[in-house]
Amino acid sequence: MANLPVNKSAHPFDKARFETVLNRRFFYAPAFEIYGGVAGLYDYGPPGSSLQANIIAEWRKHFIVEEHMLEIDSTIMTPAPVFETSGHVARFADWMVKDAQTGDVLRADHLVKNVLEARLQGDKEARGQAAQPPPSEDDKKKKKKKEVKAAAVQLADEKVTEYETILAQLDNYSGPELGKLCRTHDIRNPDTGNEVTEPQQFNLMFTSSIGPTGQHPGYLRPETAQGHFLNFSRLLDFNNGRLPFASAQIGRSFRNEISPRAGLLRVREFTMAEIEHYVDPGDKSHARFGEVKEYELDLLDRHTQEAGSTQATRTTVGDAVARGVIANETLGYFLVRIAQFLLKIGVDPKRLRFRQHMQNEMAHYAADCWDADIHNSYGWTECVGCADRAAYDLTVHSNKTGHPLVVREALKESIVTERTVAEPNKKVMGKTFGKDFAAIAKVLEDLDEPSLEKLKADLEQGTGTVVGPDGRNFALTPEMLTIGRKTFKQSVREYTPNVIEPSFGLGRILYVLLEHNFWAREQDIERGVLSLPPVVAPxxxxxxxxxxxxxxxxxxxxxxxxxxxxxxxxxxxxxxxxxxxxxxxxxxxxxxxxxxxxxxxxxxxxxxxxxxxxxxxxxxxxxxxxxxxxxxxxxxxxxxxxxxxxxxxxxxxxxx
Structure with a gap:
């Protein structure tokens, strides 16, 4: 009896039975249920709370402890200027469409995906290619929906290819392009059969206000990242001014999803675990890359997707970095560490891939980005993002506030350089230009060498001209400034670090973990089993x-x-x-x-x-x-x- 064989695939995954178990054992449930609930908000019960806590505990060990990261806990409520500066107010949005008759709101890319996938499934059924298990009660209810009613229709071969190509490139489409797809392929609201409106952008942040009179507008954070960046100077000082280093944070985030569905996979309040790893922009190698370079991952790069395919290629991380598929060693290192973590807590390795963002879907701050996609009953779902955010965030916050978010690194050997500079006569220029002097001095400081040499030649002829920030011309004379060559000795290098960011959606990971580990015993199909690894079991x-x-x-x-x-x-x-x-x-x-x-x-x-x-x-x-x-x-x-x-x-x- 000690080692009976286990056949976890004896029965096909039964989603209805799975969801019944989760609900009956109170892993999680709709929040405010006795009041009718609110879409996209869930409460975790005792086993769900323990499972999440164990996932977080293992995450801390795997990343914070093993990688010697600095953990922080920043505020959820954030003043509006922070997200205005970061670009979230202008860009943190999804495309939505409305049912032209009922006004129901749908997320445009999800609408296209669901309808085209349903048509492809119907084509398989019509061709007899898909052997389907007996329908559950949940499936029978779904039969009432339009996309299932019309599903069993055979498509022309070229139409199948066209749909598959669209789905492979879906994340790369802009709003207007999604609208064109809806018109071209007659994509309608599957619940009503009605046409939909043209896509419009909808900002996903929850607005709020700070203070009794609401004088300070604010937002509930959609990510924890900005709390890292605003504390960069303190973190750098805590780390004795040395790079590279990483900060880590686990906390709640909020996104006002357009049409939250699919349970925990698309919610409005959730727990994130994020890492910001700061590196020298001129050296994105990683000290431990040699330990992981032979590790193999299933990679779906942007070029494959743009060619209309979703076929991932298994390759070593070392090879992918060497060929430039993955941008740098640090990004590659974290992709491996992400995979190791997910497999350790119980994700099925056969259902994990890393998908590279295409150019149009790349976040405004990213230089390269990969998603850890995990397959489940809803399809492939992004559960972890790993982005090279370059120097975007630190730069924009520094420019806005005037606070230098930089690294000052003492050089082993001083660098001696010679360049042309302009030295204003402050007394003469101040008397001549008054309050405009500071702006003119800044313009002179920013001129490149060819421009300075031209200005010097003009002054030798009598007068020169510079253009102020507001477009006005200012005439300069030789007594106002001196332009010449000057020697500089640099003993400190100052630079803005780049950031590699792994970002984990813990609710999504928890859900796919439950799906991947749920099965029924061969001798008793009604007997559900969750084969959670001991490390995360509640x-x-x-x-x-x-x-x-x-x-x-x-x-x-x-x-x-x-x-x-x-x-x-x-x-x-x-x-x-x-x-x-x-x-x-x-x-x-x-x-x-x-x-x-x-x-x-x-x-x-x-x-x-x-x-x-x-x-x-x-x-x-x-x-x-x-x-x-x-x-x-x-x-x-x-x-x-x-x-x-x-x-x-x-x-x-x-x-x-």
Whole structure:
């Protein structure tokens, strides 16, 4: 019984049953449900909250601890000037369309995607290419929708190719181009069959105000990143002025999604985990790149997508960086670390790819960007973004505030240079130009060498002219300034660092993790199992006393106390249900291990140890089982090793 074979693919994934389990066991539920709920807002129940907390704990270990990052916690409420400067007020938007008859609002790219995918699915069904499982109750309800009613229609081969090409390039389309697609391909609201309006931009930030009179407009942050950048000087000082280094933050963010659907995959309030890794713009190598360069990833680059394909190519990160597919070593290093984290917490490696952003979809601040896409019942979903934000954010905030967000690095050897400079006679120019003097001096300071040489030649002829910031011409005479060659000695290099940003949507990761690990036992299709790795499972060990008699309580308390002291979260199920039923309930919750305390346990101080996926059981001394459990939960021992260390339990214990 210790190592029964597991066939997780014996039954196809049943989404309706999966969602029933999540709802019944309160992993999460619509917020404000008894008031009718609000789209895109969810509350996590006990298992969902524990799962999220465990994902976050592992994220901290994997990134903050292992990479020696500086963790911060910045505010959610943000004054409007911050997002005006960063570009979010002008650019943080999606394209929406409205039902021409009902006024219902739809996100334009999602509308195109859903309708074209439904038509392609219908084409497969019409051609007999898609063997479909029996429809669930959820599927039957969806049959009422227009896109499913009209689905089983065979398309011309060229139309299939055209649709597939559009879907491959969908993220690259602008708003007007999405509108043209709707008109060209007769894409309508699938719920009503009505035409839709031309796309319009909709800013996704929630507006608010700060102060009792609302005199300070503000926004709920759509990302945590700006809190990093505004504290850059303090972080640099904390790190003794040295680069590279990274800051990290986990916190709530808010996006006023146009039409939130797909459960946790598109919500209006969510938890993010973001890293800002600051690097020298002239050197984006990474000290640990050699450790990961042979790691293979499935990469879908922009050129493949622009050619109309979604076929990822498996390649080593070292090769991708060498060929310029991935922009630099630091970006490549973090792609690997992201993949390692996702696989460690239980994401199916066969359903993970990294997709490069195409030019038109690239964020306004990004020089290169890759998404960790994870496949699930809704298709491929972006769960992590990893962008090279260049020096955009630090530069715009520095320009706006006048606060230098720069690195000053002492040079090992001073650099001596000679260049042409203009030295104004402050007394003469100040008297001549008054309040305009400062602006003129700044113009002179910014002139390049050819312009200075021309101005010098003009002055030798009598007068020269410069153009002020407002377009006015100012006449200069030789007594106002001197232009000549000057030697400079530079012992400090000053530069604005670039930023590599991995950004994690933890709610999306949590959802796909649940999907990837849900299955049914071959002998009992109704018996759902969540094969969550112990590192993230909400409860690690279930303690099952065979009887509720008082004699069992001291031993139950002892086992529970020893596990808690060892840092292993456990729960006790002393209900009247059968042992099999009690274990089945906790298999649904993802509890990886269970121990049974029976009458022999009281007499012999032995107990059985059960593994969730195989249902195999071992037996041993209570303290030996607890010690082994600690190793299993911490990942320092495997179940195969446990089977070598303890004998299998045959279902019988002799009681004296």
């Amino acid at each position: 409860t690690k060990v279930l303690i099952v006393p065979l009887s509720a008699k008082e004699d069992f309580q001291p031993l139950v308390r002892e086992v529970s106390s020893k596990l808690r002291r060892a840092g292993v979260f456990s729960s006790v199920d002393d209900s009247n249900a059968s042992i099999g039923r009690r274990y089945a309930r906790n298999d649904e919750l993802g509890t990886p291990f269970g121990v049974t305390i029976d009458f022999a346990s009281i007499q012999k101080r032995t107990m059985t140890l059960r593994e969730r996926d195989t249902t195999g059981q071992l037996i041993g001394d209570i303290d030996a089982v607890i010690a082994l459990l600690v190793e299993l939960v911490n990942g320092t021992a495997s179940w195969a090793e446990a089977c070598r260390r303890l004998p299998a339990y045959d279902g019988v214990q002799d009681v004296d």
